[in-house]
Amino acid sequence: MLWYRAWVESRTRFLLIAVCLTLFCAAVVLFHGQTELVLTDALRGLRSRTFSEHIYELVYSGTAKGMFAILVIFLGLGGLGRERTHGTAIFTLALPSTRLQIVITQMAVGLLELAVLSLLPALLIPPLSPLVHQYYPFTQALHFSVLWFCCGSMIFATSFFLSVVLAGEYTAPVACFLVMMLDAGSSALPTTRAWHLNLMWTMGDFATMHWDPGPNLLLSAPLPWARLAVIALLTLCLLAAAVRSTRKQDF
Amino acid sequence: MLWYKAWRESQGTFLMSAAAVSLLCLAFALLHKEASGGISNEPLTYAVYIWKIVYRGYLREVFVILVLLLGMGGLMRERDNGTAGFTVTLPVSRRRLVLVRAATGLLEVLGLAWLPAVLIPSLSAAAGESYPYAQACQFALLWAAGGSFIFMIGFLSSCIFAGPYTPPIAGFLALMAYSLLSDLPVAERYSLDVHDLMSGTGRPWFELSTARLISPVPWIPAAVFVLIASAFIGLACGITRKQDF
Numbered sequence: 219m220l221w222y223r224a225w226v227e228s229r230t231r232f233l234l235i236a237v238c239l240t241l242f243c244a245a246v247v248l249f250h251g252q253t254e255l256v257l258t259d260a261l262r263g264l265r266s267r268t269f270s271e272h273i274y275e276l277v278y279s280g281t282a283k284g285m286f287a288i289l290v291i292f293l294g295l296g297g298l299g300r301e302r303t304h305g306t307a308i309f310t311l312a313l314p315s316t317r318l319q320i321v322i323t324q325m326a327v328g329l330l331e332l333a334v335l336s337l338l339p340a341l342l343i344p345p346l347s348p349l350v351h352q353y354y355p356f357t358q359a360l361h362f363s364v365l366w367f368c369c370g371s372m373i374f375a376t377s378f379f380l381s382v383v384l385a386g387e388y389t390a391p392v393a394c395f396l397v398m399m400l401d402a403g404s405s406a407l408p409t410t411r412a413w414h415l416n417l418m419w420t421m422g423d424f425a426t427m428h429w430d431p432g433p434n435l436l437l438s439a440p441l442p443w444a445r446l447a448v449i450a451l452l453t454l455c456l457l458a459a460a461v462r463s464t465r466k467q468d469f
Numbered sequence: 470m471l472w473y474k475a476w477r478e479s480q481g482t483f484l485m486s487a488a489a490v491s492l493l494c495l496a497f498a499l500l501h502k503e504a505s506g507g508i509s510n511e512p513l514t515y516a517v518y519i520w521k522i523v524y525r526g527y528l529r530e531v532f533v534i535l536v537l538l539l540g541m542g543g544l545m546r547e548r549d550n551g552t553a554g555f556t557v558t559l560p561v562s563r564r565r566l567v568l569v570r571a572a573t574g575l576l577e578v579l580g581l582a583w584l585p586a587v588l589i590p591s592l593s594a595a596a597g598e599s600y601p602y603a604q605a606c607q608f609a610l611l612w613a614a615g616g617s618f619i620f621m622i623g624f625l626s627s628c629i630f631a632g633p634y635t636p637p638i639a640g641f642l643a644l645m646a647y648s649l650l651s652d653l654p655v656a657e658r659y660s661l662d663v664h665d666l667m668s669g670t671g672r673p674w675f676e677l678s679t680a681r682l683i684s685p686v687p688w689i690p691a692a693v694f695v696l697i698a699s700a701f702i703g704l705a706c707g708i709t710r711k712q713d714f
Contacts, residue, residue, distance in 0.1 A: 230635050238642050285645055288534070292634045300633065304550060386481040387546075387633055388538045395534055396489050403496075403527060406507035 220315060224327035228293065232331040235289045239282065239338050246276045247346040247354075269352040270436045277339055278362045279422035286335065287418060290370045291394045293331060294377030296324040298464055299385065307469040321464045325378060325457055332374055336367035361438050362423070368446045368453075369421040373398065375456035382460045382467075420445060471561060475573035479542060483577045486535040490584045493531060497522050498592035515598045520680035523585055524608050525668035533664075536578050536616045537640050540623020542570045544709055545631045553714040564706045571624055571702050578620045582612035607682045608669075614691035615667040619644065621701035628705045628712075660690050 246253065250272050276282065298320070301307035310320060340359035347354045376397055381390035398417070405415035414420065426439040497504060497519070505518045513521065522528065544566065547553035557563060586602070586609035593600040626640035651662040660672070666687075669675030674684045 230632060231638055234635065234638050234642070238645075281645070281649070285642075288641060289638060292638050295634055388482045388541060388637070389485060391637065392482060392485050392489070392535065392538060396531070399493075399527060399531055403504070403507075407500075407503050408506040409503070411507070 220313075220320060220323040221327060224296075224324045227324075228296070228327060228331060231289075231292055232335070235286075235293065235335060236338060238289075239286065239335060240342060242282050242285070243277060243339050243342045244346060246273065246282070247343055247352075248350060250350060250352070268434055268436065269347070270354060270358075270434075273343060273354055274427065274436050277343065279424065282339065283366075283418070283422055286366060286370065287373060287398065287421065288395070290332060290335075290373045291377045291391050291398075293328055293335075294374040294394070295381045295390055296328060296378050297321065297382035297460065298467065298469065299382055300387075302469050303385075303387065311469055317464050318461060321382075321461050325460075328374055328378070329371060332370050333367055336363045336370055339363065339366075355435065358435070358437060361441060362421075364441060364446075365421050365423065368449050369417045371453045372417060372449050372456075375453040375460070379456045379460040379463075382463045414442075414445060417449075420449070471559075471566065471569040472573060475542070475570045478570075479539060479574060479577060482535075482539055482541075483580070486539065486577075486581055487584060489531065489535065490528065490581055491588060493528050494523070494585050494588040495592060497528065498589060498596050498598075501596060501598065514679075515593070516600065516604075517680040519589060519593075519600055520668075523589060524680075525670060528585065529612075529664075529667055532581060532612065532616065533619055533644070534641075535581065536619045537623040537644060538637055539574050539577055539581075540620045540625075540640065541627045541636055542574055542624060543567075543626075543628035543636070543705065544712065544714065545629070546627055546633065546636065548714050549631050549633060557714050563709050567628070567706045567709050568702065571621070571705065574620055574624065575617050575698075578616040579613050582616050583609045585609065585612075604681060607686050608667075610686050611667050611669070611691060614694045615663045617698040618663050618694040618701075621698040621705075622647070625701050625705050625708075628708050663694060666690055666694065 250269060253276070254272060274280075298307050298310060298317070301310055311317070313320070340356065340363045344354050344356040344359050373394070377390060377394040380393045380397075384390045384393060402416055402418055404410055405413070405419070416424070419425070420442065423438045426442075427436055428439065429435075430437045501515065501518055504522060505513050508518070508521055508526065544553050544556065544563070547556050556566065559566070586605035590600045590602045590605050622643050623637070623640040626643060627636040630636045630639050648662075648664060650656060651664075656662065660666070665671055669682060670677075672687070672690075674682055674687045676683045
């Protein structure tokens with residue numbers, strides 16, 4: 219029942235994001251010829267020489283990635299704090315389940331939704347590409363899905379934690395967005411650049427892509443497992459902190 | 470009383486946004502030597518650096534998102550909270566409720582747009598650099614015009630969609646769709662890109678090499694966006710009048 223409740227609470231947000239990502243990815247693939255012509259005129263420098271570059275620049279390192287990162291903030295907003303504002307927190311707490319169960323179910327449903335969203339481009343781009351006589355490798359798409367899920371879960375956890383500790387309807391999303399901007403800004407400094415702290419760069423495999431003349435594809439480097447493990451650890455810490463805060467809160 | 474209600478409802482988001490914009494201005498001005506290396510491999514003049522990081526880059530993106538969230542003030546949000554019934558029984562028309570809420574939000578957008586204009590020149594002086602007040606004020610006017618348009622996208626979205634988080638998502642997606650469409654050559658021809666208006670990118674009144682506005686404030690494009698925002702207010706009033714709470 220808790221799983222169903224968490225799903226009902228988040229499904230509008232999830233479905234809205236999923237529909238938009240689907241439409242965007244489908245449009246990028248199906249109208250790639252027209253898009254390239256338009257972008258050549260409108261945004262100089264974005265012209266893609268090949269289909270894989272086109273996909274990388276618009277989906278994995280461009281608009282879709284930014285859209286995904288910002289919308290995951292809203293997917294992560296959960297916890298019992300919002301229910302306190304609506305006056306429903308006491309009913310939820312009266313359910314025959316612990317606070318831990320309630321919060322962990324919300325997190326699990328959110329992370330499952332995030333996994334589906336991360337997989338969406340991989341499920342769409344490779345199968346749609348042959349329709350326009352192009353090819354995009356599934357392994358490459360899956361590579362980015364892993365990156366999107368790992369980095370997305372960090373954004374999700376930050377948003378979830380902030381929505382537990384901060385009051386106010388839009389305080390948590392604003393704070394989370396600022397944390398993301400702070401991360402992007404501080405990691406661009408010459409002194410911190412070598413640490414690869416920028417989550418958005420990790421998501422888009424920034425500066426590690428290489429050109430393979432054989433299959434004529436823009437390919438990524440192997441997954442940065444050590445960095446992803448650190449991100450996963452930080453995610454777990456944030457989620458644990460959210461659970462701990464919820465257990466101590468007074469409703 | 471309605472003005473006070475609207476202010477109380479939005480003050481949290483506004484004050485947090487103002488604090489964020491102020492802190493970013495402070496950081497960008499005082500850490501300009503470090504940050505300049507982060508945004509470009511080539512040495513930048515101070516004016517170009519400020520334009521890249523404040524008026525075109527990071528701060529403008531933060532401003533756009535904050536303004537969109539400030540717009541979340543429609544009555545549909547109150548329905549979700551269970552307070553819409555009380556609000557619509559106040560002895561004022563729904564039109565007036567919407568107008569006051571929109572006006573309060575637009576004043577807050579104006580305040581946010583002027584913050585960099587007040588802070589950047591004074592903080593630049595403190596950091597041993599200089600940035601002209603005239604330039605900062607012109608950008609503030611452009612941000613106010615562009616910001617009012619973006620605010621109204623958020624506001625309209627919160628008048629149409631219920632729930633706490635659906636309106637910001639819908640508003641953000643609408644803004645994304647608009648941004649993509651405004652890059653089409655047809656839209657470019659009519660200067661319909663609000664982001665370009667706010668940063669000056671590719672516009673005849675802006676000189677890219679010095680990153681300065683070279684002619685007086687482009688009143689006509691700015692007025693077009695204010696007019697569109699005003700039309701959106703009318704639309705929000707019409708939608709709210711027909712809704713069932």
